[in-house]
Each structure stands twice: as C-alpha cells, then as structure tokens.
Amino acid sequence: MDLVPKDDSVAWIPLGGLGEIGLNCMALACKGRIMLVDAGSMFPEEKMPGVDVVIPDLRPILKENGGVSGILLTHGHEDHIGALPYLLPSMPEVVLYGTPFTLALVKEKLLEHRIDQLPPMVEVQPGQKVRVEPFEIEFLRVCHSIADGVGLAIRTPKGVILHAGDFKFDPSPVGEEPLDIQSFSRYGQEGVRLLLSDSTNVERPGCSISEKEIKANLEGIFRSCDGRIIISTFASNVQRIREVVELTQHCGRRLYLSGRSMVSMVRLAVELGHLEIPRGSWWMQASWEGLPRSGWWCLPQEVRASPFHPCPSWPLTGTSG
Numbered sequence: 603m604d605l606v607p608k609d610d611s612v613a614w615i616p617l618g619g620l621g622e623i624g625l626n627c628m629a630l631a632c633k634g635r636i637m638l639v640d641a642g643s644m645f646p647e648e649k650m651p652g653v654d655v656v657i658p659d660l661r662p663i664l665k666e667n668g669g670v671s672g673i674l675l676t677h678g679h680e681d682h683i684g685a686l687p688y689l690l691p692s693m694p695e696v697v698l699y700g701t702p703f704t705l706a707l708v709k710e711k712l713l714e715h716r717i718d719q720l721p722p723m724v725e726v727q728p729g730q731k732v733r734v735e736p737f738e739i740e741f742l743r744v745c746h747s748i749a750d751g752v753g754l755a756i757r758t759p760k761g762v763i764l765h766a767g768d769f770k771f772d773p774s775p776v777g778e779e780p781l782d783i784q785s786f787s788r789y790g791q792e793g794v795r796l797l798l799s800d801s802t803n804v805e806r807p808g809c810s811i812s813e814k815e816i817k818a819n820l821e822g823i824f825r826s827c828d829g830r831i832i833i834s835t836f837a838s839n840v841q842r843i844r845e846v847v848e849l850t851q852h853c854g855r856r857l858y859l860s861g862r863s864m865v866s867m868v869r870l871a872v873e874l875g876h877l878e879i880p881r882g883s884w885w886m887q888a889s890w891e892g893l894p895r896s897g898w899w900c901l902p903q904e905v906r907a908s909p910f911h912p913c914p915s916w917p918l919t920g921t922s923g
C-alpha cells in the first residue's frame with residue numbers, strides 16, 4: 603500500500619517517538635509530497651548489543667515517492683535532530699527549517715560527522731510562517747529545557763494540524779520568553795483538525811516548578827555552602843546554565859565547565875546571545891586535580907544517558923573540603 607496520497611487527502615505517519623523516549627520523527631504527506639517533523643535518534647536498549655544509535659526507518663515513505671522536500675525541526679535535542687547525519691544522504695532535495703539555536707546545533711552535528719556539503723537551511727523565528735508545498739507552517743514559541751523551542755501550526759488542505767513540540771507551561775522562565783499561549787488559543791478558536799501534544803510526565807497530576815523557583819532554590823544552596831558546588835545538568839539546558847552563571851557572579855564564585863558538549867554548547871549559546879558570560883570568568887577543567895574549593899563544576903548528563911556509557915568515575919579523595 604502506498605502511504606503517500608496523490609490527492610489532497612493528508613497522511614500523518616509516525617516513524618518513531620510514540621510511547622518511547624527518543625526517535626521523534628513524523629511524516630506528513632499530501633499530493634505526492636512528503637515533509638518530516640524532526641529526525642531524532644534513540645540510545646540503544648540493553649537488548650541491542652553492538653548498536654551505537656537507533657534511527658527512524660524512512661524506507662516505507664521513500665519507496666516509490668519523489669523524496670522528502672522539507673524537515674521542520676522543533677528544537678535541538680538529540681531525540682529530535684540526532685538522526686539527521688544518517689538520514690540526510692537519502693534526502694538529496696531536502697531543506698531544513700528551524701530556529702537559529704536549533705540550526706546551529708544541527709550544523710555542529712553534521713560537521714562532527716564530516717558532512718561538508720550542508721543541506722539548505724532556512725532560519726525561522728517564532729511567529730514566522732513558511733510554505734513547504736502543499737503546507738503552510740507557523741512556528742509558535744514554547745518553553746522547554748533547551749533554548750529556541752517551537753511548536754508548529756501546519757495548515758493542510760484538510761484543516762490545521764497543531765504539533766506542540768516538547769513543551770512546558772512556565773509562567774516565569776529565566777531569560778526566555780514564555781510559551782505563546784495566545785497563538786495556540788487563536789488556532790484553537792479557528793478549529794484544529796488534529797492536535798499532537800507530548801509532554802514528559804503528563805500523566806502525573808500537578809505542575810512542574812518554574813525555573814524562577816529552581817533558581818531561588820539554587821541560590822539558597824550557593825549562599826549556604828562554603829566549599830565546592832558540583833552541578834550536573836544537560837549541556838543543552840542553557841536556561842539552567844544561565845541561572846548558575848548568574849549565581850556564580852552574584853556570589854563571587856568561579857565557574858568551571860567540564861565535558862566537550864558542555865563547552866561547545868556554552869560557546870554556541872554565547873555566540874547566539876542566549877548566554878552572557880564575561881570573558882575570563884570561566885574555565886575548562888579536565889580533572890579534579892587542583893580544583894579550587896569554591897568552584898562550580900558541571901557534568902553534561904547527556905553522555906550519561908546511554909546505557910553503554912557508564913558514569914564517569916568520581917574520585918573520593920583529595921577533592922572535598
């Protein structure tokens with residue numbers, strides 16, 4: 603059966619990411635054309651020895667069709683962009699659409715995989731519309747644990763599809779704008795044919811706490827602790843890193859970054875204006891040796907998320923006090 607309709611009916615084809623963490627990739631097809639939303643990877647499970655990375659299988663949609671014309675990227679987490687280096691060679695005509703921070707992460711990833719011939723990329727801002735025939739897409743700002751996340755309002759011949767991206771409602775994010783609830787409700791009033799909404803722990807009652815509250819908790823720790831403070835966070839959580847940077851400055855501490863992805867993420871965030879760190883106020887630290895008592899050391903937790911990457915060893919002597 604051909605999954606891609608030739609007429610103006612619309613097929614929404616999940617290729618991964620439903621009921622699982624990672625592998626987010628969905629295809630939207632109409633009039634013989636295919637567009638993807640995200641192209642994420644997944645860490646292998648324990649029953650997959652010898653597998654380094656899991657990627658979506660595009661063969662069902664690429665068979666007997668002209669190819670994918672565009673990929674909309676909601677944000678730069680691995681589970682949304684991690685498969686691009688592996689999938690792009692099968693999509694020679696594709697154009698990538700994403701916000702500046704997301705596309706900057708994509709470029710880094712492709713260059714890291716020695717893909718010199720980068721595909722065309724169209725930078726978009728929240729509130730902006732683009733056409734990827736036969737669809738029109740508006741990018742809507744959302745709050746997430748990475749900068750520059752967006753949801754998508756996709757106008758199709760059969761009505762509007764609203765894809766929320768990864769999001770949380772945070773009334774007081776630190777240094778980022780809140781979720782654009784007015785635009786989401788505008789589409790709600792107009793009428794949404796299909797809502798795709800996914801938020802981790804959505805089954806649990808209650809609300810996640812605001813970044814403002816997290817910063818206040820961190821400040822309490824900074825003010826009550828005399829020695830070193832070691833903080834582990836996802837390298838891509840620029841908002842959280844900004845909170846720590848501000849606290850190190852307010853409390854007269856020194857900032858140490860550890861890990862390649864943490865250093866490169868901070869560099870990108872500074873270049874794109876998501877983070878301000880005065881020159882000379884942070885250092886890279888390769889080992890615990892010689893780390894001063896009042897420093898901040900950060901481990902990029904992303905590396906530790908893979909079952910085949912054990913936690914780094916934590917020396918227990920000569921480091922405390």
Ligand SMILES: [Zn+2]
Nearest residue numbers: 677679746768
């Ligand atoms: Zn995410």
